[in-house]
Amino acid sequence: xxxxxxxxxxxxxxxxxxxxxxxxxxxxxxxxxxxxxxxxxxxxxxxxxxxxxxxxxxxxxxxxxxxxxxxxxxxxxxxxxxxxxxxxxxxxxxxxxxxxxxxxxxxxxxxxxxxxxxxxxxxxxxxxxxxxxxxxxxxxxxxxxxxxxxxxxxxxxxxxxxxxxxxxxxxxxxxxxxxxxxxxxxxxxxxxxxxxxxxxxxxxxxxxxxxxxxxxxxxxxxxxxx
Amino acid sequence: xxxxxxxxxxxxxxxxxxxxxxxxxxxxxxxxxxxxxxxxxxxxxxxxxxxxxxxxxxxxxxxxxxxxxxxxxxxxxxxxxxxxxxxxxxxxxxxxxxxxxxxxxxxxxxxxxxxxxxxxxxxxxxxxxxxxxxxxxxxxxxxxxxxxxxxxxxxxxxxxxxxxxxxxxxxxxxxxxxxxxxxxxxxxxxxxxxxxxxxxxxxxxxxxxxxxxxxxxxxxxxxxxx
Amino acid sequence: xxxxxxxxxxxxxxxxxxxxxxxxxxxxxxxxxxxxxxxxxxxxxxxxxxxxxxxxxxxxxxxxxxxxxxxxxxxxxxxxxxxxxxxxxxxxxxxxxxxxxxxxxxxxxxxxxxxxxxxxxxxxxxxxxxxxxxxxxxxxxxxxxxxxxxxxxxxxxxxxxxxxxxxxxxxxxxxxxxxxxxxxxxxxxxxxxxxxxxxxxxxxxxxxxxxxxxxxxxxxxxxxxx
Amino acid sequence: xxxxxxxxxxxxxxxxxxxxxxxxxxxxxxxxxxxxxxxxxxxxxxxxxxxxxxxxxxxxxxxxxxxxxxxxxxxxxxxxxxxxxxxxxxxxxxxxxxxxxxxxxxxxxxxxxxxxxxxxxxxxxxxxxxxxxxxxxxxxxxxxxxxxxxxxxxxxxxxxxxxxxxxxxxxxxxxxxxxxxxxxxxxxxxxxxxxxxxxxxxxxxxxxxxxxxxxxxxxxxxxxxx
DNA sequence: TGCTAAGCGAGACGGTACGTCCCGTCTTAAT
DNA sequence: ATTAAGACGGGACGTACCGTCTCGCTTAGCA
Numbered sequence: 008x009x010x011x012x013x014x015x016x017x018x019x020x021x022x023x024x025x026x027x028x029x030x031x032x033x034x035x036x037x038x039x040x041x042x043x044x045x046x047x048x049x050x051x052x053x054x055x056x057x058x059x060x061x062x063x064x065x066x067x068x069x070x071x072x073x074x075x076x077x078x079x080x081x082x083x084x085x086x087x088x089x090x091x092x093x094x095x096x097x098x099x100x101x102x103x104x105x106x107x108x109x110x111x112x113x114x115x116x117x118x119x120x121x122x123x124x125x126x127x128x129x130x131x132x133x134x135x136x137x138x139x140x141x142x143x144x145x146x147x148x149x150x151x152x153x154x155x156x157x158x159x160x161x162x163x164x165x166x167x168x169x170x171x172x173x174x175x176x177x178x179x180x181x182x183x184x185x186x187x188x189x190x191x192x193x194x195x196x197x198x199x200x201x202x203x204x205x206x207x208x209x210x211x212x213x214x215x216x217x218x219x220x221x222x223x224x225x226x227x228x229x230x231x232x233x
Numbered sequence: 234x235x236x237x238x239x240x241x242x243x244x245x246x247x248x249x250x251x252x253x254x255x256x257x258x259x260x261x262x263x264x265x266x267x268x269x270x271x272x273x274x275x276x277x278x279x280x281x282x283x284x285x286x287x288x289x290x291x292x293x294x295x296x297x298x299x300x301x302x303x304x305x306x307x308x309x310x311x312x313x314x315x316x317x318x319x320x321x322x323x324x325x326x327x328x329x330x331x332x333x334x335x336x337x338x339x340x341x342x343x344x345x346x347x348x349x350x351x352x353x354x355x356x357x358x359x360x361x362x363x364x365x366x367x368x369x370x371x372x373x374x375x376x377x378x379x380x381x382x383x384x385x386x387x388x389x390x391x392x393x394x395x396x397x398x399x400x401x402x403x404x405x406x407x408x409x410x411x412x413x414x415x416x417x418x419x420x421x422x423x424x425x426x427x428x429x430x431x432x433x434x435x436x437x438x439x440x441x442x443x444x445x446x447x448x449x450x451x452x453x454x455x456x457x458x459x
Numbered sequence: 460x461x462x463x464x465x466x467x468x469x470x471x472x473x474x475x476x477x478x479x480x481x482x483x484x485x486x487x488x489x490x491x492x493x494x495x496x497x498x499x500x501x502x503x504x505x506x507x508x509x510x511x512x513x514x515x516x517x518x519x520x521x522x523x524x525x526x527x528x529x530x531x532x533x534x535x536x537x538x539x540x541x542x543x544x545x546x547x548x549x550x551x552x553x554x555x556x557x558x559x560x561x562x563x564x565x566x567x568x569x570x571x572x573x574x575x576x577x578x579x580x581x582x583x584x585x586x587x588x589x590x591x592x593x594x595x596x597x598x599x600x601x602x603x604x605x606x607x608x609x610x611x612x613x614x615x616x617x618x619x620x621x622x623x624x625x626x627x628x629x630x631x632x633x634x635x636x637x638x639x640x641x642x643x644x645x646x647x648x649x650x651x652x653x654x655x656x657x658x659x660x661x662x663x664x665x666x667x668x669x670x671x672x673x674x675x676x677x678x679x680x681x682x683x684x685x
Numbered sequence: 686x687x688x689x690x691x692x693x694x695x696x697x698x699x700x701x702x703x704x705x706x707x708x709x710x711x712x713x714x715x716x717x718x719x720x721x722x723x724x725x726x727x728x729x730x731x732x733x734x735x736x737x738x739x740x741x742x743x744x745x746x747x748x749x750x751x752x753x754x755x756x757x758x759x760x761x762x763x764x765x766x767x768x769x770x771x772x773x774x775x776x777x778x779x780x781x782x783x784x785x786x787x788x789x790x791x792x793x794x795x796x797x798x799x800x801x802x803x804x805x806x807x808x809x810x811x812x813x814x815x816x817x818x819x820x821x822x823x824x825x826x827x828x829x830x831x832x833x834x835x836x837x838x839x840x841x842x843x844x845x846x847x848x849x850x851x852x853x854x855x856x857x858x859x860x861x862x863x864x865x866x867x868x869x870x871x872x873x874x875x876x877x878x879x880x881x882x883x884x885x886x887x888x889x890x891x892x893x894x895x896x897x898x899x900x901x902x903x904x905x906x907x908x909x910x911x
Numbered sequence: 912t913g914c915t916a917a918g919c920g921a922g923a924c925g926g927t928a929c930g931t932c933c934c935g936t937c938t939t940a941a942t
Numbered sequence: 943a944t945t946a947a948g949a950c951g952g953g954a955c956g957t958a959c960c961g962t963c964t965c966g967c968t969t970a971g972c973a
Binding site: 546550551586616646 | 725726727772774775776777795796797798799800802803804806807812816820838839840841842844845847848849851852854855856858859860862863864865866872875876879880881882883884885886887888891892894895898899
């Protein structure tokens with residue numbers, strides 16, 4: 008098994024033997040970020056990272072058991088914190104929070120997340136680490152805002168918070184990733200507005216029509232399942 | 234330059250030279266799909282594809298100038314058609330259409346799309362091909378539905394169709410990709426409902442509050458820009 | 460089977476079909492010699508020959524059934540004739556004849572003969588062609604001289620002409636090929652002198668000694684077998 | 686630069702890194718000899734050698750920087766030693782020594798030496814290695830014999846040892862290579878006899894004649910240069 | 912303070928897959 | 943009917959990089 012405890016927790020036992028060089032820890036992470044920025048995930052050769060960090064591959068493998076672990080650790084340095092404001096204005100906060108979200112995504116090359124996630128998908132431990140490092144942090148702020156808005160009574164209290172969070176978050180992710188349409192302040196505001204106010208002219212009428220078409224049983228289940 | 238026209242249009246010039254073996258075309262695509270299914274995108278070795286197809290690497294490179302072209306061609310075979318119904322019931326059609334969307338995504342290993350898109354991102358020609366082969370087709374059906382619903386008067390006529398399409402489509406993509414939450418009939422229906430009916434208890438009030446907070450000028454611009 | 464009748468014999472039947480371009484015949488041979496001189500035998504790519512000759516590989520294969528045939532034909536152009544003089548002076552003629560021999564070898568890159576012969580060795584037909592084109596011609600002149608000298612009574616009449624011819628010819632070949640020692644007028648003269656006059660101080664004594672050592676029977680057989 | 690020191694001298698510096706597997710050294714050389722025997726030099730595919738040796742191409746390239754180096758190393762295993770006797774009988778020793786020479790050549794496919802030498806010719810380092818591995822060893826024994834015979838007074842003391850060595854050695858090489866005439870005990874003995882006793886009926890007379898023909902100056906130079 | 916051994920740095924290893932060159936052959940259109 | 947020409951199916955090339963193994967040196971903690 009691997010130790011993988013570069014800058015974190017307490018020693019597992021009395022620390023014996025030569026201690027790990029912190030300089031190498033940092034140099035490798037920095038070099039990894041540099042190579043990622045230049046060559047993307049697919050072009051990331053650990054040999055090149057080692058060369059730039061002035062060290063060797065085994066020193067890297069001793070610290071991170073796989074390329075994925077290394078990249079996760081390196082990228083996590085870029086997504087530290089960012090606490091969005093809590094002004095009490097639901098609309099303002101949501102817009103602001105989503106812009107933080109957008110900024111977080113744009114701090115990472117778009118062609119890094121895809122392959123990294125793909126390679127993490129098979130190993131549960133890695134997938135968990137991925138979610139904890141790169142997925143959850145920028146979502147957390149928005150999630151908190153939604154919760155507060157519900158508590159405040161600004162949003163419907165039958166709200167599926169996760170679903171709404173995903174509808175807003177996924178939009179950002181989607182547009183950044185595929186690049187088929189812009190995503191900026193204006194788009195974020197429009198999306199928030201659409202979702203909050205609804206896009207149907209007369210939703211109850213649409214629902215009634217739907218019930219006629221599909222039969223009461225199924226239409227009913229939709230609303231009691233939720 | 235590369236010809237890359239195995240299963241499509243007419244010969245561009247008078248056909249000279251030995252014709253390409255259609256058997257190899259098919260065997261390679263089939264083998265590529267098999268290897269993709271077994272090993273994912275990162276594990277797709279052209280040497281292995283060639284071996285399974287009973288041919289050699291040069292024969293593959295003659296047909297598709299890069300691994301990306303090959304994978305695009307192979308995956309496109311899996312996303313042929315699928316025309317969703319047009320019942321006149323906006324709610325039903327949207328739910329049905331999004332389920333087609335979900336199905337399309339699930340026909341492809343989730344760890345294939347990410348790396349493939351990443352590697353296509355740098356070459357405009359490839360990116361265009363990616364969008365045309367794998368991105369647009371499943372969206373098209375939903376886009377048509379939205380347009381019809383607007384025409385029918387079921388949706389607000391100031392609707393940003395692309396934005397709404399992305400909010401629904403991205404949700405599917407996001408959940409399939411990250412796997413942090415399920416996406417099925419129930420979730421689709423709930424998302425459609427939320428978006429159509431709105432999630433705010435009193436949107437006009439929220440908007441008024443927001444205007445107070447940020448000043449009339451900016452809040453105004455949000456609604457005239459759209 | 461192959462036709463292989465580029466610039467030689469009469470048509471085998473009434474000449475039907477499009478006639479072969481004599482220009483290509485010549486251009487290919489010339490290009491082949493040029494490439495041979497530049498790149499040696501191993502570096503001779505028929506594609507390059509075709510390119511330089513302004514034609515294509517099939518046109519070459521139509522004329523010569525293999526690379527070996529082509530090279531044989533090309534090199535044969537360089538070893539046409541050269542008739543050495545017949546002055547009646549055995550010593551002079553031999554020296555002169557061997558110098559012709561040396562010159563013949565030096566008209567061809569030394570790293571061509573070896574591989575060519577090796578590749579001809581397996582096919583009897585090719586080996587015969589090789590011997591007839593590149594081996595026999597320069598030897599023939601020396602062989603004739605030896606025969607005349609024997610007839611003239613200048614050489615022992617129990618002479619094994621082939622053996623002597625080989626002893627002189629092989630020397631040239633050997634030194635040119637391996638390059639470990641020079642081969643020019645002086646060396647040729649010294650070799651001829653050694654062979655003609657003998658290198659033993661007292662050959663009969665050596666022979667007598669040998670007979671004592673090995674027993675009469677075997678020593679005898681050596682001289683009656685001949 | 687390349688190390689290329691599998692079965693020889695001591696490590697040049699403190700040995701760092703994983704040591705090379707001696708098993709692979711041996712397996713590759715053995716496989717190379719087998720493939721050479723079956724397919725000749727031109728048919729020697731390193732991929733096939735690697736396959737038979739149960740290893741891969743990079744492992745071969747790590748040991749021998751080129752196909753030529755590998756073949757030289759492999760063939761050198763076949764020409765180890767062979768010390769011919771020193772009986773004091775010049776005739777017997779020469780015959781015996783030349784037979785060793787013949788045997789040495791016949792331990793190697795005749796279509797290997799030519800191409801190998803050709804490909805070694807351009808790189809001085811390789812040519813030197815070729816001469817040291819495959820050319821010199823079998824000659825050395827004969828050279829020593831000639832030197833002893835001269836010392837013993839059995840051969841003329843104005844003898845050009847190298848020339849005589851080449852005249853005998855080249856004969857063997859020539860006949861083995863071209864295969865136009867046999868080379869065995871009888872031929873060797875006859876060649877030795879011819880060279881030792883001379884083939885002219887009356888050499889002084891021939892020399893006098895030659896001097897008349899070509900002028901004293903040049904004829905003189907031939908005999909004083911020596 | 913000196914000894915001992917865990918852990919480190921470094922470098923080379925065995926191996927997979929790459930993308931390319933060139934081979935010799937096949938097929939079509941032109942002569 | 944046979945050429946000229948282009949593309950094809952394929953074998954092998956030499957290389958980049960992978961993840962691992964082995965070494966000698968460093969450095970703490972124990973004696």
